[in-house]
Amino acid sequence: MIIVMKPTAGQAEIDHVVEKVEAVGCKTTLLEGTNRKVIAVIGDKRDIPPEYWDTIPGVEKAVPILTPYKLASREVKKSDTEIKINDQVLGGKKIGVIAGPCAVESQDQINFIAEGVKKAGAIALRGGAFKPRTSPYSFQGLKEEGLEYLARAREATGLAIVTEILSPEHIDLVSSYVDVLQIGTRNMANFLLLEAVGKCNKPVILKRGMSATLDEFLLAGEYILSHGNPNVILCERGIRTFETHTRFTLSLSIVPHLKLLTHLPVIVDPSHGTGVRELVAPMSRGAIAVGADGLILEVHKDPEKSFVDGPQALTIESFEKLMKESGAVAESIGREI
Template identity: 45%
Template sequence: MIVILKSGASDQQIDHVIERIEALGLQAHLSRGTFRTIVGVIGDESKVSEDSLRSIPGIAQVIPVLPPYKLASLEAHPQRSVVDVSGVLVGGGNLGMIAGPCSVEEPERMDRLAKSARESGANLFRGGAYKPRTSPYAFQGLGVEGLKILKEAGHRYGLPVVTEVTDPRNVEIVSEYADMLQVGARNMQNFVLLTEVGKSSRPVLLKRGMSATIQDLLMSAEYILSQGNPNVVLCERGIKSFDPSTRNLFDVAAVPVLAGLTHLPVIVDPSHATGRPDLIPACALAGLAAGADGVHIEIHDEPEVAKSDGPQALLPEQYQELAGRMRKMAELLGKTISPPNPEVAA
């Protein structure tokens, strides 16, 4: 940590800063320049609060040397993490191919979509049983019944299932049915929810908030990791912009940026990023080319009657074509698509 003092800081103020640092068991290295005086702090930075230092008279700026996301940082964990979702691997050269409808619907449709996703090459099946909606009058999901339908459909075809958990009180029941818990964009900074999923043994898919910085995303991941759950996959799903051409701005650059900061796997969600089926294939391939560890895509066989987000869903045949192209991209990049797991319990 580096402490920069104000240009007019007195000797008494400088001495007080050094005394405060040393009282915390850290070493203070004073450097006086022509215009600035700097104090280098050596030792365990967790012992000192940046805010408490900033409140000391005479201090202009406190600059941490290490990132605040200790457990999520690549420096703390140089080896890339591989997350095991009931036998399907994500990260470390293994691609997670997540497909399914936005919302869990009737059992017959979910069975058709799971079968189609499996035949196309997906290795994880998704669907929302609980839906956080902007309008209180919109479809809110089927709840526990939806969880049962999702699990039965996915596991019938060897596909571990991913679903969103929206309430800390529901973490336990969702964990009974889901192989992976999703924390959506609206809940990325719901710290109570993050703490609860961190206590769960289930892997977590953490989506970037619509207005969140990359550091915000990593700090949210830190909440989960700090509770003892190391199995976190980050998801770039688009951020808000001023341009209405797409639903969100697909920040594909976030993928290599995150790769340089964290050991956690990173996937992309071009469905929510663009909201346009015609743009999903190009953005999915761009995400893989940028280094993503997987792709999350919504599919539906009748988008016009979908319970939610039908306009952004690919038809099963469209996903099948895209999945074939993604397999070729994976081969080109030397990555493996982990096969579905026939041993997941039905």
């Protein structure tokens, strides 16, 4: 349920409504609208009719929310959420591109890539310090050493840093180095981790689970929102199907569908979604055409020598070309990169 406050409602009236809601055992989240404020009520109190709240001073109306994802729903917030990433904004007119290697390998490697992607127009640098791998014998990342390399690359370029987090125990450590936390596909249903990042103040990129439905994806985002973190970015990265010509099946149709259902920004990962370098650029253009708010791409100095996911990584030169082509698509739909 949401409680819509009157445009004239003052802080004392808002505080009174919050007290009344919490007195019946529910939690509240205050949402700032353009003309008025809305209080989202989290909790199951079906025995209290909406009309009960309408009698409280300052309340315009109470509206039941039918979707299971309350805070992520457009029923709660009609306008798009814009998330600040350092001096950049994701979710507005500008399409944000996040780029970098799948894994941090050395200081020289990450600095070279950071300088290249920034020059081409990226708003943030991605790089894995902790790597979840299918095989226990594969490269697992440089861990804190990798985080230190990322932090130095930020000092050199000014780019915000995005990296994946694997467990609640790592949050304090990783948050001390980076600007945006990423939840990978394998952890979309790791509810303890979702709750933990919900309690921190860093923006979170939530990747869709490789077998997750749209509703499951949004409910994973709801875990983060319901624990107090409003800065959730949804990322489509491909799902596992019977098809074998690509690493995964990149479901671009979910982007406009998500934009209908949620106010949260939606980005796309064509690198993991295809696993094929030659397909990354056309799927990036397609993602922008269907309404994505951003892209997250793998870029490497020398993909053939990459420790992880070389076949899908772009070179700096191919990334520059992609940015120019994608910019033309963005301009054609009234946006920019």
